[in-house]
Amino acid sequence: xxxxxxxxxTGQPLYLQLMQQIQHxxxxxxxxxxxxLPGIRTLATELIVSPNTVVKAYxxxxxxxxxxxxxxxxAFVKTARRTRHLADRVQLARRRFRDLIDRLRExxxxxxxxxxxxxxxxxxxVEASGKR
Amino acid sequence: MSESFAIRxxxxxxxxxxxxxxxxLHLAVPKNRITAFxxxxxxxxxxxxxxxxxxxxxxxxxxxxxGHRISSPSENCRLRQRVAYVAEDKPLYGFMTVEQLIRxxxxxxxxxxxxxxxxxxxxxxxxxxxxxxxxxxxxxxxxALLLAFAxxxxxxxxxxxxxxxxxxxxxxxxxxxxxxxxxxxxxFFSSHQLAExxxxxxxVCILNHGRLGxxxxxxxxxxxxxxxxxVFETTPSERELAVPGIERIRSNGRQMTVLASxxxxxxxxxxxxxxxxxVEVSPVPLRDIFLETVKED
Numbered sequence: 001x002x003x004x005x006x007x008x009x010t011g012q013p014l015y016l017q018l019m020q021q022i023q024h025x026x027x028x029x030x031x032x033x034x035x036x037l038p039g040i041r042t043l044a045t046e047l048i049v050s051p052n053t054v055v056k057a058y059x060x061x062x063x064x065x066x067x068x069x070x071x072x073x074x075a076f077v078k079t080a081r082r083t084r085h086l087a088d089r090v091q092l093a094r095r096r097f098r099d100l101i102d103r104l105r106e107x108x109x110x111x112x113x114x115x116x117x118x119x120x121x122x123x124x125x126v127e128a129s130g131k132r
Numbered sequence: 133m134s135e136s137f138a139i140r141x142x143x144x145x146x147x148x149x150x151x152x153x154x155x156x157l158h159l160a161v162p163k164n165r166i167t168a169f170x171x172x173x174x175x176x177x178x179x180x181x182x183x184x185x186x187x188x189x190x191x192x193x194x195x196x197x198x199g200h201r202i203s204s205p206s207e208n209c210r211l212r213q214r215v216a217y218v219a220e221d222k223p224l225y226g227f228m229t230v231e232q233l234i235r236x237x238x239x240x241x242x243x244x245x246x247x248x249x250x251x252x253x254x255x256x257x258x259x260x261x262x263x264x265x266x267x268x269x270x271x272x273x274x275x276a277l278l279l280a281f282a283x284x285x286x287x288x289x290x291x292x293x294x295x296x297x298x299x300x301x302x303x304x305x306x307x308x309x310x311x312x313x314x315x316x317x318x319x320f321f322s323s324h325q326l327a328e329x330x331x332x333x334x335x336v337c338i339l340n341h342g343r344l345g346x347x348x349x350x351x352x353x354x355x356x357x358x359x360x361x362x363v364f365e366t367t368p369s370e371r372e373l374a375v376p377g378i379e380r381i382r383s384n385g386r387q388m389t390v391l392a393s394x395x396x397x398x399x400x401x402x403x404x405x406x407x408x409x410x411v412e413v414s415p416v417p418l419r420d421i422f423l424e425t426v427k428e429d
Contacts, residue, residue, distance in 0.1 A: 008330035011415020013351040041314035048306045050166045050334045051314040056351075116361075116412035120400060123413055127397035 001025045003038075006049055014049055018057040023066060026079055027087040037067070037075040138163045138287050138318040139184060143193030146179050146342075153179045155342035156193065161320050161335075166313050168329040169322040171339035172426050177322045178220050180339070181291050185217055198286060213241065216280040220291035220322075222272045226265030230258050230275060237279050249282040255304065269296035281308055288312055290321040294328065306332050330418045338425045345425040350418065357416040358396035362388045365407045372406055375399045379424055391416065391424060 004021060006014045025031040037043070040058070044051040058075050061067040068076045104114050139161035146154040154176040161167050171177050182188045184197055186208040198214055200207040225233055234253075238244045253260075256274040259267075267275065273296045280288060288309075294302045302325070310332055313319050323329050329336065330350065338346040364386045373381065373388070377395035381388060392399050396413065403411050 006331070008327065009417055011354050011357070011417060013354045014331070015351065041311065044314050045307050045311045048303070048310055048331060050310060050332055052165060052334045113412070116414055120411050120413045123397050124400060124404075127401060 001030050001035075003043065003047055006047055006053075014053045015056040015060065018047075018049075018053065019061055022057070022061060022077075026066060026077055027090055031077045031079075033077060033079045035077040037077065039074055136163055137161060139195070139197050139320060141180075141184075141193065141195035144180070144183060144190055144195050145192035146176070146183060146188065147191050153342055154183070154190075157339075157342065157344060159195075159337060159344060160347070161318070161337070163318045164313075164316060165334040166309060166319040166332055167321075167335040167337060168333035169320060169337050169339065170324075170326070170329065170422060171322075171345075175339040175426070176342040177339055178291055179342075181217075181289060181322065185212070185215070185289070213243075214285055215287045215289060216283050216285035217288075218276045218280045218290040218293050220295070222276040224264045224272060224275060226263065228264055229261055230264060230267070231260040233264055233275070234279070234282075238282075241283050243284040245282055245284060249278065252278045252281060270298060270301060273297055274301065277305065277308070281312065284315070285317060287318045287320065290319075292322050292324070294323060294325055302328065326417075326419045326422055336418070338422060340426045346421070353418070353421055354415065356394045356396075357421055358392050358399075359414045359416050359420075360390040360392060360396060360399055360403070361410075361412040361414075362390065362403045362408045363410040364388065364403075365409055368406050373399070373402055375402050391420070 001022075003018075006017045008014060010017075022031070022037070031037075037058070038046070040051050040054045043054045047054075058067060058069060062069050062075075066078060068078050070076065101114060105111075109117075137160050139159060141157050141159040144154055144157040144159070145152070157176075157180060159180070169177055169181075179188065183190050184195060184202055186202055186205075190203075195202045197211050200211040202208060202211075225236070228236065234249065238246075238249070256271075256278060258271065258275055258278065264272070264275065273293070277290075277293060280290070290309075294305055297305060306328060309319050309321070333350055335349050336346065336353070337344060367383075367386050368388075370381050370383060370388075373390070375392075375395055375398050377392045378390055378399065379393050380391045383389070388403075390399060400411055400413065
């Protein structure tokens with residue numbers, strides 16, 4: 001897969017951005033089950049980020065079942081049936097978001113305002129459910 | 133205890149008569165990470181680094197680098213073999229040619245990698261027969277970087293390494309830092325380029341007036357700092373919003389902007405309790421965190 005440069009200006013941790021790129025590639029079929037990802041050093045120098053950023057992204061993805069890390073031979077993509085279901089659900093969620101965004105734009109809200117309101121609500125929801 | 137830290141200082145102090153350049157500094161730089169050393173001009177970054185390398189003597193406190201005490205001359209000699217250093221002003225022997233200086237330096241270090249030296253010479257396009265004193269600032273920086281990167285140290289200390297480099301040179305430097313780190317080298321570098329730091333560093337230490345203002349993982353800063361813009365129905369007093377984690381409040385009538393270092397969710401809830409009509413949350417870039425840490429009250 002072609003990796004995009006990570007953007008430090010967004011305030012979102014770089015390892016999360018990298019995780020999202022890989023997950024997105026797995027969901028859209030750019031990455032298939034069993035595909036090998038670049039080594040830590042290769043990817044860190046390509047993206048010019050700390051190797052620890054790549055290590056953290058890979059190990060979090062292993063933890064969530066999206067990657068398999070094999071000692072000495074690298075990281076391999078795992079698309080279990082559950083993730084495929086997840087991919088469908090994400091597709092559905094995206095369609096819903098698109099509809100909602102269209103309606104909010106019709107209400108004359110700007111994209112930045114929509115984004116901030118969304119983040120505030122998400123944070124409030126996290127707080128309400130008492131978990132991260 | 134010093135095992136997980138490459139650098140550890142304890143009450144480290146340097147004063148010049150009345151002026152305290154470094155003030156009871158407690159610094160702990162973890163191994164196997166890239167740590168950025170930030171601070172405004174005159175904050176004491178270079179003084180700290182020079183004390184760590186035994187180039188100037190502290191007036192108080194002590195420190196260890198890779199377990200070696202900096203106060204001991206014999207240990208200082210050993211640690212110089214395990215640490216590579218690129219100085220701020222890149223002091224190099226001006227009377228030597230580039231080739232002579234490389235050959236001269238090479239002999240001091242058993243960890244010298246000739247293939248790396250050759251690769252960097254080609255990449256940096258350094259003119260071998262030219263006298264060092266006649267090099268441009270950028271070329272001098274590249275030469276100093278080559279002398280450090282051609283070794284395989286355990287710890288790499290760089291004092292404003294990107295100074296004088298063009299964007300291509302900076303990109304190359306950052307790639308080198310990352311690639312060294314991937315080989316297990318601990319990197320500690322000072323910089324004013326916050327955008328670069330935000331990309332490659334795992335950890336930031338911010339020095340202000342010789343004291344440590346902040347020492348944290350960048351990921352954690354990104355996850356905990358938030359800017360919260362609130363619009364209230366009626367003007368509340370700032371005191372009503374007293375929640376731990378609020379670093380600063382700017383208000384103008386019914387409008388309030390809060391910079392929070394933590395507890396963003398609690399602050400949002402409190403704002404809602406105070407009948408906020410609008411609450412907007414946005415992430416905080418490292419630049420703003422830096423400016424907040426070093427601001428003069």
